[in-house]
Amino acid sequence: xxxxxxxxxxxxxxxxxxxxxxxxxxxxxxxxxxxxxxxxxxxxxxxxxxxxxxxxxxxxxxxxxxxxxxxxxxxxxxxxxxxxxxxxxxxxxxxxxxxxxxxxxxxxxxxxxxxxxxxxxxxxxxxxxxxxxxxxxxxxxxxxxxxxxxxxxxxxxxxxxxxxxxxxxxxxxxxxxxxxxxxxxxxxxxxxxxxxxxxxxxx
Numbered sequence: 001x002x003x004x005x006x007x008x009x010x011x012x013x014x015x016x017x018x019x020x021x022x023x024x025x026x027x028x029x030x031x032x033x034x035x036x037x038x039x040x041x042x043x044x045x046x047x048x049x050x051x052x053x054x055x056x057x058x059x060x061x062x063x064x065x066x067x068x069x070x071x072x073x074x075x076x077x078x079x080x081x082x083x084x085x086x087x088x089x090x091x092x093x094x095x096x097x098x099x100x101x102x103x104x105x106x107x108x109x110x111x112x113x114x115x116x117x118x119x120x121x122x123x124x125x126x127x128x129x130x131x132x133x134x135x136x137x138x139x140x141x142x143x144x145x146x147x148x149x150x151x152x153x154x155x156x157x158x159x160x161x162x163x164x165x166x167x168x169x170x171x172x173x174x175x176x177x178x179x180x181x182x183x184x185x186x187x188x189x190x191x192x193x194x195x196x197x198x199x200x201x202x203x
Contacts, residue, residue, distance in 0.1 A: 001158060001159050002033050002156050002157065002158050003033070003100075003156075003157040003158070003159070004032065004033055005030050005031065005032050005033065007157075008030050008034075008035055008157060009027075009030060011100075011157070012027070016097045016100070017094070017095070017096065017097070017100065017157070018093075018094070018095035018129075019035075019092050019093070019094060020092065020093035020094075020095070021091055021092045021093065025038075026038075026092055029151060031154065033156060034105070034154040034155055034156045034157075035154060035155045035157075036107070036151040036153070036154045037090040037091065037092050037094075037132065037151070037152065037153050037154065037155060038090065038091040038092065038148075038149050038150060038151055038152060039088060039089075039090070039091065039134075039146055039147065039148055039149065039150050039151075039152035040088065040089040040090055040091045040131065040148060040182075041070050041071045041072065041074075041091075041148040042068060042069070042070050042088075042089055042181050042182055043068070043069045043070075043071070043078050043086050043087065043088050043089075043182060044066045044067065044068050044069070044086065044087040044181075044182045044184065045066060045067060045069060045084075045086050045087075046065060046066050046085065046086075047064070047065055047066060047067060051065050054185075056185075056187040056188060056190075056193050057188070057193050057196040057197055057200070058188070058197070059188040059197070062184060062185070062188060065184070066087070066184055068181065068182075071147075071148050074147065074148050074149055075147075077145030077146055077147050078145070078146045078147075078148075079143045079144070079145055079146075080115065080136060080137075080138040080143060080144050080145075080146060081138060081143050082138055082139075082140055082141050082142065082143065083137075083138065083139075084137070084138050085119075085135070085136070085137050086136050087133055087134065087135065087136070087182035087183070087184065088117075088133070088134035088136050088146070088152070088182055089131045089132065089133055089134060089180075089181060089182040090131050090132040090134065090152070090153070091131075091148070091149065092131070092132075093129070093130060093131050093180070094124065094128070094129070094130070094131070094132065094155070095128070095129040096124060096125070096126055096127060096128050096129070096168075097126065097127075097163075098126045098127050098160075098163040098164045098167040099126060099159060099160050099162075099163040099164070100126055100157050100158065100159060100160065101123065101124060101125060101126055101157070101158050101160065102123075102124035102155045102156065102157050102158075103122055103123060103124070103155065103156045103158065104117070104118050104122045104123070104124065104132060104134075104153055104154075104155060105122065105153065105154050105155075105156060106118070106153055106154075107151060107152065107153060107154060110144075110152065113140060113144050114138055114139045114140025114141075114142075114144060115136065115137070115138055115139075115140075115144050115146070116135075116136065116137045116138075116139060117134045117135070117136055117152060117153045118134060118135045118153075119135040119137065120135070124155070125164075125167065125168035126160065126163070126164040126167045126168060127164065127167025127168040127169040127170065128167075128168040128169070128176075128177065129169065129177060129178060130176060130177060130178050130179040130180065131179055131180055131181075132153070132155075133176070133179065133182045133183050134152065134153060134182070173189075173190070173191065175189055
């Protein structure tokens, strides 16, 4: 069941859904069935001209594969070039209880400009705490400007049939808890990838 605007407010007021940021502007960004989140000022771009590939079973291919950029002037945008894939981050930090999940969705107004805000990571587990890393792609033929502080995505909250017995904060394999900046993939730490690395080292 998706939470309505009133239920989202009640959850925030009760501290069940925690929103961490320096202002309370997010309270004005509650829609009929979702909460809009704003774009942060940090972006990561991949150095695609310097690396042959990203191999999930080889952590070395992920070393220094991206660089962080910060937009310090709120009047100046970060330009997403046609076909580019970058990592962004939400201004707000989200903490979910163990009986709620959230789904990250793009905003229609940005979608009509050709901006996709997530490739596959549209699901936020119960117990997660941190900012949301945005997997941003521009499928337009024109560059699109993104400004820190602009509403960039929305969260829809859904209730579980029962509270999670092992929420994200308790998972042994959780890799992104407490993230602040846009984070690259840590798929190299997945058990199946570690197993491949071990087999390669033994060969």
